[in-house]
Amino acid sequence: MTAVPRISASVMTHPVRRAQAEELAAHLGVGNVAVDPRPDEGPSALRTALVAWGQAAPDATHHLMVQDDVAAPAALLDLVARAVARFPEEALVFYTNWHARNGALTRLAALAGAGWVRGVPQEFTPTLAVCLPVGLVTEYRRFAGRSEDRHDDEVLSAFLRPRGRMALLAVPGVVEHIGTSSINGHAAQGVRRAACPLGEADARPLLAGGWVLERPDWLPYMRNGEGFLQLSWAPEPAGHLPWREALPHTGLTERALSALERAHRPADTAAEVGRRFGARYADELWLHGLLLGAQAAATARRQGGGAAGPEHERLRTSAVSTLGVASLPAERRPEVTPDRAALLADYAWSAIRCGSLLLSDAGRRG
Structure with a gap:
């Protein structure tokens, strides 16, 4: 019998956006806000992400990490829990950048009728809203703690890549990036939005029953x-x-x-x-x-x-x-x-x- 998933969650932030993060956490019903522990040392999404992953509850089966500059439905945790029940061993991503190869991949999957798609191994894994099994969290924190990179999305890909199983990307994007500023140096990428934004009501059946596109040939x-x-x-x-x-x-x-x-x-x-x-x-x-x-x-x-x-x-x-x-x-x-x-x-x-x-x-x- 499959265990019922227990999801803990964190919103990661920088002190300058803490109020925004706390508002998002309250909206989502998330109890943890992970703040950059050394903001004076320069921006590092990875440094803050490690704090967020360290907040996984002792009895949790999975931990969700959400960045502070997103909009998401109040029912996000429920959507994540249902997705985790379907894919308990997978890294799950609920936002994909519209200008990246992973964004192109989700568009292809959407047009083909899929609900999920396996990520591109050659590029970063979007981390605006990502959920990992707690066993994977432990291994990832050990791996990422040795990295000198400050980009947690690049480090997560480096961690998943040798395993031969990149994250599963939700094709309907229920999480949206807001604003164009970037503490971590991504402002030069301009306006960044979800590749396939969709409301919760439409996304729910697609996430629950949509087929998985593992890999197109091109x-x-x-x-x-x-x-x-x-x-x-x-x-x-x-x-x-x-x-x-x-x-x-x-x-x-x-x-x-x-x-x-x-x-x-x-x-x-x-x-x-x-x-x-x-x-x-x-x-x-x-x-x-x-x-x-x-x-x-x-x-x-x-x-x-x-x-x-x-x-x-x-x-x-x-x-x-x-x-x-x-x-x-x-x-x-x-x-x-x-x-x-x-x-x-x-x-x-x-x-x-x-x-x-x-x-x-x-x-x-x-």
């Missing part, structure tokens, strides 16, 4: 306005491979993509995106959408058709709503007003829906 993603493909899931670091260089490994051809672009890219919308954000960005975003649509459809087909239902459709809509703004360089994200966000989403959808055509033999032959 992952399209964008960074700083350009498209890339990830082909390797080995633990070793991997550079950013432009999609044109990687495309032969996908079974698709540039000729096929170009033919679809000529036939189906909406000219007026493309011109407007190009006018607002540059012609090269308009080209890259649409071709990225083709690849994303093709891979999502292929992944859903392998799973037996993906998933259907109003909450799944809202998740897919949410995933695409963040794609355009997140794929821009950080300094350009503030330009994305609501009307421009809608423009980018409509444009991305035109490519994603077209991408399913790439699954045909004719599309693959080019």
Whole structure:
């Protein structure tokens, strides 16, 4: 008989944001606030995270650590407990950055119909809201205590990577990052939000019953306005491979993509995106959408058709709503007003829906 999970939790903070952390802790019903013990020594998320992980209750089976600069539903602990009951041995992440490879992975998973996805081994593990089994907490604290890195998200990946099991990322994002300031030096990354934000009511069934995407054979993603493909899931670091260089490994051809672009890219919308954000960005975003649509459809087909239902459709809509703004360089994200966000989403959808055509033999032959 599986033991009933017992979750303890902490909100980690810096003295300058302690009031904010205490307000969040009260909202979530969290009893612990972990404060940087040596704030005068310079910023270190890891130093504070070690305090937070050290607050695991003696009788807890799992410990949740939440950072102070997030918004989350009051029922977060209940959502976490239910997820832990389903995946008792896993590291679970409830927020994924919209501009990272893990964010691209959750978008792919959302479009394919999954509720959870295994994280990318080559990059950081988001730690704005993460839950670990207490046995793993003990090992992680021992490991992290020897690190000279100040970024706890990088250290958590370094800890999980050799184990061959990165964290499971919740595809619907019930936790949202707020603000653009960063005590730990991430302000240069600009506006940072969840890749697939979703309300609690819609997220609950997806987290409870959504299937797990362990690993796609390739992952399209964008960074700083350009498209890339990830082909390797080995633990070793991997550079950013432009999609044109990687495309032969996908079974698709540039000729096929170009033919679809000529036939189906909406000219007026493309011109407007190009006018607002540059012609090269308009080209890259649409071709990225083709690849994303093709891979999502292929992944859903392998799973037996993906998933259907109003909450799944809202998740897919949410995933695409963040794609355009997140794929821009950080300094350009503030330009994305609501009307421009809608423009980018409509444009991305035109490519994603077209991408399913790439699954045909004719599309693959080019």
